[in-house]
Amino acid sequence: EAKSLGRGQVQIFNDSMQKKMVGAAVLETDIQNGMRNNEFELYYQPIFEIKNNKVKGFEALVRWHHPEKGLVLPNNFITAAEDSGQILQLDLHLLKQAAKQISQWQSEYKTHFTITVNVSSRHFSSLDFVSFIKNLYQIYKLKTGSLCIEITESGLIENLALAKEIIEGLQSLGVRLYLDDFGTGYSALGYLHQLPIHVLKIDKSFIDNLQNDNNPLVDAILSLAKSLKLEVVAEGIETQEQLDILKQTSCNYGQGYLKAKPLRALDAAILIGKNI
Ligand code: C2E
Ligand code: MG
Ligand code: MG
Numbered sequence: 196e197a198k199s200l201g202r203g204q205v206q207i208f209n210d211s212m213q214k215k216m217v218g219a220a221v222l223e224t225d226i227q228n229g230m231r232n233n234e235f236e237l238y239y240q241p242i243f244e245i246k247n248n249k250v251k252g253f254e255a256l257v258r259w260h261h262p263e264k265g266l267v268l269p270n271n272f273i274t275a276a277e278d279s280g281q282i283l284q285l286d287l288h289l290l291k292q293a294a295k296q297i298s299q300w301q302s303e304y305k306t307h308f309t310i311t312v313n314v315s316s317r318h319f320s321s322l323d324f325v326s327f328i329k330n331l332y333q334i335y336k337l338k339t340g341s342l343c344i345e346i347t348e349s350g351l352i353e354n355l356a357l358a359k360e361i362i363e364g365l366q367s368l369g370v371r372l373y374l375d376d377f378g379t380g381y382s383a384l385g386y387l388h389q390l391p392i393h394v395l396k397i398d399k400s401f402i403d404n405l406q407n408d409n410n411p412l413v414d415a416i417l418s419l420a421k422s423l424k425l426e427v428v429a430e431g432i433e434t435q436e437q438l439d440i441l442k443q444t445s446c447n448y449g450q451g452y453l454k455a456k457p458l459r460a461l462d463a464a465i466l467i468g469k470n471i
């Protein structure tokens with residue numbers, strides 16, 4: 196009986212768990228090779244002023260040109276990279292790519308713009324992150340505040356004091372912190388005013404549900420932002436109607452397919468050249 200139970204357990208392990216483990220191990224190797232072979236490319240989605248449609252900067256969003264799978268979107272590998280711990284290395288790899296891009300655009304165009312880069316909240320557990328960003332600013336001669344950071348709401352809670360110290364370190368370089376997907380996480384309103392966050396990004400799900408006359412949640416987020424003196428970006432604006440509704444509010448900035456999808460650097464540069 197014990198034998199058959201044992202066999203049964205092995206069977207379960209073989210069919211599902213092992214497959215998953217092998218899959219994760221293959222992905223881990225692929226990500227490692229991908230970084231070495233420069234398969235990860237940042238795309239740039241414009242962030243624009245709601246009131247006049249002017250592009251103020253871009254959010255950098257990674258795409259993976261996988262040798263066999265073709266173009267792979269972040270939702271298919273960011274979680275795995277978080278689980279394996281590779282996200283730390285991948286984020287630094289992409290921050291460097293963004294810094295290079297900014298320095299190239301800075302020398303080609305005289306206009307001021309901001310690039311925001313998404314990073315894992317895991318970076319907010321060591322002051323090494325501040326040194327890394329400081330180095331990028333020095334090496335690539337980045338203008339104050341030209342490289343900024345996006346982080347999702349849920350991750351910062353654990354180590355508030357250290358997170359605060361890290362954000363203040365970044366702030367001294369002019370790096371502003373954007374709180375991403377706001378409203379979907381654990382909404383730690385209690386610490387929101389304790390951390391030097393500069394911008395809230397209202398999650399797309401709220402923008403999807405915008406109505407002509409009644410938007411209690413978006414109104415609440417906007418009034419919260421106002422009292423904390425934060426700027427606001429509305430994510431995932433897809434229709435003119437949504438934009439028109441936002442124009443009636445205090446929301447400063449927007450982003451979404453209505454204006455542009457994430458663009459390759461060469462296409463984003465055209466917008467910098469003619470618009471900002
Ligand atoms: P996010 O930071 O909230 O980025 C917004 C996502 O919404 C992006 O998906 C963007 O392409 C998409 N989006 C923008 N406007 C619209 C719209 O109008 N309609 C729709 N349907 N979607 C829109 P993407 O590029 O697939 O990225 C997904 C998530 O992956 C990001 O969410 C971010 O959390 C993460 N991510 C992306 N790039 C990086 C990176 O370089 N490092 C890290 N750590 N995470 C990243
Ligand atoms: Mg983001
Ligand atoms: Mg978001």
Ligand code: MG
Nearest residue numbers: 347375376398
């Ligand atoms: Mg997101």
